[in-house]
Amino acid sequence: MAERLVTIATFNEATEAHIVKGRLESEGILCFLGDEHIIGAQPFYSAAVGGVKLRVTEQDVEEAQAILTRIRQGDNLFDYDTIEMAPPMQEHVEVQTCPHCGSDNISEEKYNKTVFSISYLFLGFPLPFLSRKYTCYNCGKTWKAKK
Structure with missing residues (x-):
């Protein structure tokens, strides 16, 4: 059976909606944006279509709303210690020098x-x-x- 999507927030700008969507996805919540392309093409239509709609599945509504409340209050409880960062790539760069004077300029x-x-x-x-x-x-x- 297909999951129903519930709109939990609306935004006037698509960029703001994408930022919040990214935050929810980083917390493991599957979410979608509605009407983002209409407002991206015609920003003045935002009020007419009701803004960019952030939608999540029915089972994730409570958790997503709790995260949205934390974001709006400015609390950052994201656990950055659980993220595994890849080590920086080391590039092997051979430094050329002048064969006549030995300069690297x-x-x-x-x-x-x-x-x-x-x-x-x-x-x-x-x-x-x-x-x-x-x-x-x-x-x-x-x-x-x-x-």
Whole structure:
């Protein structure tokens, strides 16, 4: 048998409704928004259609209303200690240095500027040919990357 949805709150703006919906979903309550697209397209129709409606299943009404009351009172009783955070991803970045002077004050040129400019001039759009050149700002030397 299908669950009935009950409207527990209405909002004038869809963004406010989405914030509260996210909070309820984080507490484990299944909820839906009604008329959000109408008000998103025509915000002045909010009063005519009755606002964005936040709906939950019949069995979750009491718990959802208790959470809404806590939100409106400003109480934040969400248990952040139960959330498992993923460890930050470590990216392996190889630092290039100038082979002539050893400086790390360099820039990478990914595309060949000559081919880029000529193709834009004659074809009307640039062709991005990869170049992989490096230029040192300290000594002014230019070299190609070793693969």
